Amino acid sequence: MKKVILTHRYHDEAVERLRREFQLVIAANEGPDLPAVLRRHADAEGLISFLSDPVDRAAIGGLKKLKVIANFAVGYNNIDIGCALERNILVTHTPDVLTNATADLAMALILAVSRRLVEGDALVRGGGFTGWQAGLLLGKELDGSILGIVGMGRIGLATALRARACGMKVVFYTRGPKPQIEKKYGFARVTFLELIRSADVVSLHLPYSPSVRHLFSRDAFALMKKDAIFINTARGPLMDEEALAFALENNELFGAGLDVYEDEPAVNEKLKGLKNAVLLPHLGSATGKTRRAMAMMTVQAVRQALSGKKPLHLIPEWKERLRNKM
Ligand code: DGY
Numbered sequence: 001m002k003k004v005i006l007t008h009r010y011h012d013e014a015v016e017r018l019r020r021e022f023q024l025v026i027a028a029n030e031g032p033d034l035p036a037v038l039r040r041h042a043d044a045e046g047l048i049s050f051l052s053d054p055v056d057r058a059a060i061g062g063l064k065k066l067k068v069i070a071n072f073a074v075g076y077n078n079i080d081i082g083c084a085l086e087r088n089i090l091v092t093h094t095p096d097v098l099t100n101a102t103a104d105l106a107m108a109l110i111l112a113v114s115r116r117l118v119e120g121d122a123l124v125r126g127g128g129f130t131g132w133q134a135g136l137l138l139g140k141e142l143d144g145s146i147l148g149i150v151g152m153g154r155i156g157l158a159t160a161l162r163a164r165a166c167g168m169k170v171v172f173y174t175r176g177p178k179p180q181i182e183k184k185y186g187f188a189r190v191t192f193l194e195l196i197r198s199a200d201v202v203s204l205h206l207p208y209s210p211s212v213r214h215l216f217s218r219d220a221f222a223l224m225k226k227d228a229i230f231i232n233t234a235r236g237p238l239m240d241e242e243a244l245a246f247a248l249e250n251n252e253l254f255g256a257g258l259d260v261y262e263d264e265p266a267v268n269e270k271l272k273g274l275k276n277a278v279l280l281p282h283l284g285s286a287t288g289k290t291r292r293a294m295a296m297m298t299v300q301a302v303r304q305a306l307s308g309k310k311p312l313h314l315i316p317e318w319k320e321r322l323r324n325k326m
Contacts, residue, residue, distance in 0.1 A: 014295035068305035103158030109257030143167030148199025151206025208235035
């Protein structure tokens, strides 16, 4: 049986399937030091990783037989793609199945921040609700306001459609043109500067790479409207957490809703102390249905790759490589 390493336990059904078809090693059961566990299983041919696992040159250097890395996430910035391509190791991810769950969460954060849901919940639990008041926890209305989507991929579009149902107008920023989105939905593509200056809510939906580290910097936050809302369900390093905390503390923004952080699981202490920040523990894809589908996709990817087939959900860099070979 071929050896497959799963870094942490996940959906039971997927684990059972893996056990039936492969010699399965659950790395977390063997200790917290993943690179050390990987070194002990140098004959592994498949690796199923979590977004929190750094799968870099050093970690996989000893896995000379490795043929596939199946990331249990749609984002794969935890993997050294250059190294995987160099070594001809296939890399897959889990697109589509988590689009709705993640867009729901982005919309939930937009609503939570604009209507101050967490502050209201804390007030009631703390015994501070003493009766209806005309000025209690006034929020912002979404109808007629502008949502700026940064990165109009699957999740960006699904979020935009949810926001449209709340009466929001949508503009978006992408590096390349998206004429079909503009034509089909009437959403306008604008420059990054136009977006951050005009949007009432800015929501991030782009993949992370070092070229977009701190895209949201002190300068970017300063250019946003003074009562704007900032939402990040994509990746933490897209924003400078310290700069965001400064903007929120100094009322340069109305509020922020975050599901991701620069250095997870650490969260900037200043952000934790701010009432106008809603902070979630990376729950974007966290529904039972979605997590099951993601796990099954990783099983399928490993099965396909280790039986010599082309996995269905290769990352774009791999698809491009195969296109160029044709
Ligand atoms: C992903 O899959 O990249 C998401 O961040 C998971 O919630």
